[in-house]
Amino acid sequence: MKVLIKGGRLLDPASNTDGERDVLVDGATIAAVGPNIEPPGDAKVVDASGLWVMPGLIDMHVHLREPGQEYKENIATGTLAAAAGGFTTVCCMANTDPVNDTPAVTEFILKKALKEGSARVLPVGAVSKGLEGKELAEMGEMQAAGTIAASDDGRSVMDVRLMRRALEYARGLDLLIISHPEDHNLTRHGVIHEGEVSTRLGLDGMPAQAEEIAVARELSLLELTRGRLHFAHVSTRGAVQAIKRAKDRGLAATAEVTPHHFTLTHEATAAYDPDFKMNPPLRPEEDIKALKEGLADGTIDAIATDHAPHAPWEKEVEFVYAPFGVVGLETALAVTMRLVDEGVLELLDAVKKLTSGPAKILGIDAGRLSEGAVADIVLFDPGKSWVVDPEAFLSKGKNSAFKGMTLKGAVALTLFEGNPVFDPEGLVS
Amino acid sequence: MEFKKRHLLGIEDLDRDNISFILETAASFKEVSQRLIKKVPTLRGRSVVLIFYEPSTRTRVSFEMAAKRLSADTFSLSKATSSVTKGETLLDTAKNVEAMAPDLIVIRHPAAGAPHFLAQRLSCGVINAGDGAHEHPSQALLDMLTVKEHLGRIEGLKIVILGDISHSRVARSNILGFTRMGARVVVSGPATMIPPGIENLGAQVDLNPDRALEGADVVMALRIQKERQDESLFPTLREYSIHYGVNLARLKRAKEGALVMHPGPINRGVELDPAVADGPYSVILDQVANGVAVRMALLFLLMGGGKA
Numbered sequence: 105m106k107v108l109i110k111g112g113r114l115l116d117p118a119s120n121t122d123g124e125r126d127v128l129v130d131g132a133t134i135a136a137v138g139p140n141i142e143p144p145g146d147a148k149v150v151d152a153s154g155l156w157v158m159p160g161l162i163d164m165h166v167h168l169r170e171p172g173q174e175y176k177e178n179i180a181t182g183t184l185a186a187a188a189g190g191f192t193t194v195c196c197m198a199n200t201d202p203v204n205d206t207p208a209v210t211e212f213i214l215k216k217a218l219k220e221g222s223a224r225v226l227p228v229g230a231v232s233k234g235l236e237g238k239e240l241a242e243m244g245e246m247q248a249a250g251t252i253a254a255s256d257d258g259r260s261v262m263d264v265r266l267m268r269r270a271l272e273y274a275r276g277l278d279l280l281i282i283s284h285p286e287d288h289n290l291t292r293h294g295v296i297h298e299g300e301v302s303t304r305l306g307l308d309g310m311p312a313q314a315e316e317i318a319v320a321r322e323l324s325l326l327e328l329t330r331g332r333l334h335f336a337h338v339s340t341r342g343a344v345q346a347i348k349r350a351k352d353r354g355l356a357a358t359a360e361v362t363p364h365h366f367t368l369t370h371e372a373t374a375a376y377d378p379d380f381k382m383n384p385p386l387r388p389e390e391d392i393k394a395l396k397e398g399l400a401d402g403t404i405d406a407i408a409t410d411h412a413p414h415a416p417w418e419k420e421v422e423f424v425y426a427p428f429g430v431v432g433l434e435t436a437l438a439v440t441m442r443l444v445d446e447g448v449l450e451l452l453d454a455v456k457k458l459t460s461g462p463a464k465i466l467g468i469d470a471g472r473l474s475e476g477a478v479a480d481i482v483l484f485d486p487g488k489s490w491v492v493d494p495e496a497f498l499s500k501g502k503n504s505a506f507k508g509m510t511l512k513g514a515v516a517l518t519l520f521e522g523n524p525v526f527d528p529e530g531l532v533s
Numbered sequence: 534m535e536f537k538k539r540h541l542l543g544i545e546d547l548d549r550d551n552i553s554f555i556l557e558t559a560a561s562f563k564e565v566s567q568r569l570i571k572k573v574p575t576l577r578g579r580s581v582v583l584i585f586y587e588p589s590t591r592t593r594v595s596f597e598m599a600a601k602r603l604s605a606d607t608f609s610l611s612k613a614t615s616s617v618t619k620g621e622t623l624l625d626t627a628k629n630v631e632a633m634a635p636d637l638i639v640i641r642h643p644a645a646g647a648p649h650f651l652a653q654r655l656s657c658g659v660i661n662a663g664d665g666a667h668e669h670p671s672q673a674l675l676d677m678l679t680v681k682e683h684l685g686r687i688e689g690l691k692i693v694i695l696g697d698i699s700h701s702r703v704a705r706s707n708i709l710g711f712t713r714m715g716a717r718v719v720v721s722g723p724a725t726m727i728p729p730g731i732e733n734l735g736a737q738v739d740l741n742p743d744r745a746l747e748g749a750d751v752v753m754a755l756r757i758q759k760e761r762q763d764e765s766l767f768p769t770l771r772e773y774s775i776h777y778g779v780n781l782a783r784l785k786r787a788k789e790g791a792l793v794m795h796p797g798p799i800n801r802g803v804e805l806d807p808a809v810a811d812g813p814y815s816v817i818l819d820q821v822a823n824g825v826a827v828r829m830a831l832l833f834l835l836m837g838g839g840k841a
């Protein structure tokens with residue numbers, strides 16, 4: 105099938121392009137990019153005037169819950185939600201049941217994704233067996249089976265010696281290690297950020313230092329091992345500052361931030377609503393400011409959602425007992441665009457954090473719009489305002505911290521390898 | 534004045550006028566408690582459900598007695614007698630209780646925010662009888678009533694709260710209540726037990742208990758929960774009692790005739806020396822008596838009694 109996307113504003117950070125261009129898709133590949141492409145006779149023409157044309161987005165941090173917790177989400181629904189949010193590549197974390205700590209589980213996920221997925225799924229394998237932080241998982245075998253990185257996300261590797269070994273060993277494989285930076289001894293029992301709000305609400309807190317200490321520890325180890333390390337969902341000023349200094353020293357460290365962390369403060373938890381309970385927790389205003397500065401100056405390379413769906417009945421409980429996590433795939437792009445409206449990021453820079461930024465960290469050929477590239481493309485209607493209604497999500501998870509918020513800009517079409525995986529207005533289908 | 538609230542979730546939702554009105558109403562109900570026949574027909578035909586997810590004889594009995602004196606029917610669910618133990622969710626329990634169409638639910642729960650959770654989902658009124666480390670508003674109201682009775686006023690007094698402020702719902706409610714009524718509240722205790730930003734609730738912090746007690750009108754000692762020792766919040770109970778316990782020598786720093794209060798139950802010899810707990814300045818038993826009057830006032834006002 106040939107599709108000609110005509111008259112749109114092309115935003116491609118990889119080639120630093122912002123201008124009116126047509127894009128011709130032939131099968132799974134971009135056949136041509138340029139001004140005023142004549143439509144071939146057999147091409148479906150999509151009128152993209154007034155729309156932005158961007159590379160398919162890359163989310164390097166999602167939880168698809170399959171295998172084992174399909175009642176929360178599965179690969180089919182999770183990738184549908186991805187498509188609806190403009191994402192064509194997602195990296196799924198290893199905390200499934202069973203844990204993705206063997207090549208067999210990796211293969212299962214990849215097979216399922218190929219069969220039922222609406223997006224490219226790149227599994228992240230566990231660092232340690234069972235995410236228990238005791239022995240290394242078969243990172244090399246999993247990589248051979250198709251993992252893109254290794255992480256014990258959610259349960260940071262507390263044993264510093266094991267983390268050292270993981271970074272060293274992964275270096276030999278040229279495998280990226282993703283750290284969820286949290287010192288669990290400091291966050292035990294904690295459910296929100298430790299500060300004036302936790303004190304007012306009588307909830308146990310998680311101090312910012314739990315993240316900052318873990319970031320400092322990882323960076324120190326990185327100096328020793330010279331591996332490659334990526335920080336998941338950075339949320340504190342101290343962490344941003346430490347990563348900036350490390351990058352200046354030439355360490356191979358990168359970082360991501362979630363839309364909820366750069367948008368909402370810990371005050372959002374004041375009504376004990378579990379849809380604002382996640383780990384790391386929402387932080388005070390000054391941390392948000394630092395996260396934005398980190399995005400602007402390049403300390404933070406990527407925006408990732410940490411999409412963590414839960415069943416409604418799991419969240420409909422006392423705040424303390426509710427599981428951590430919020431969904432994010434279907435709101436991330438529009439929330440990111442707020443940073444452009446606020447003047448935090450230039451438009452191309454904002455798109456970069458969701459495309460070529462994560463592609464570079466992961467070392468994959470995706471997130472670019474040029475001739476010969478894979479036809480992962482998003483059309484975005486920048487003027488369309490909508491109110492976030494979780495019931496309308498394609499994800500099984502309705503636990504959104506952005507519920508009820510009015511967002512500007514909506515996905516109009518998502519092509520994954522040339523196929524219309526999200527096409528609410530029937531532009532192609 | 535009119536009292537328009539449907540719920541009492543915390544002192545944080547009450548202003549000075551609300552608090553004064555509740556205290557005045559409670560004072561008038563005290564008269565009922567002193568009668569030979571301690572019952573008035575005010576709330577006949579109304580029903581109150583008490584759901585207690587934590588053992589608490591004194592608060593539950595106090596609410597029950599308050600309801601009975603107003604002739605309301607009461608139903609009690611506690612961990613031992615209900616399906617709470619069978620893993621039923623709070624929402625399920627609440628929905629079942631609601632089907633019984635009570636006028637009011639009184640809830641005690643170990644999780645902060647549990648009463649708010651119910652109030653958002655049920656059509657009846659909710660009284661928070663203590664939620665985790667968050668609030669215990671009826672306790673603060675009875676403490677304020679006790680102070681007002683003994684000292685004639687609240688405004689301008691110095692109230693010192695000693696102990697585990699971090700984990701105390703009594704401390705939070707009292708800080709909010711007493712400061713709203715114009716008192717000065719100073720908190721003290723081991724620094725491990727003073728949470729960040731407690732000043733934002735209106736309290737001043739003085740980590741030196743002797744200095745904190747200087748010139749106090751009211752000394753409130755909080756119960757030390759022995760299981761906190763496992764969290765290394767203080768080395769030993771012995772050291773706690775020496776450094777932070779209220780004994781006669783330490784009490785001398787307070788004003789002459791200062792009141793000694795405690796939300797109970799007391800660990801004698803830990804946070805309160807027996808000579809203080811059972812001494813002439815202790816108003817701990819008055820607190821218990823005032824508890825019934827304050828809870829009568831709350832039931833009455835929340836069930837529409839305050840409306841003209």
Ligand SMILES: [Zn+2]
Pocket residue numbers: 257258284336337383384
């Ligand atoms: Zn994580």
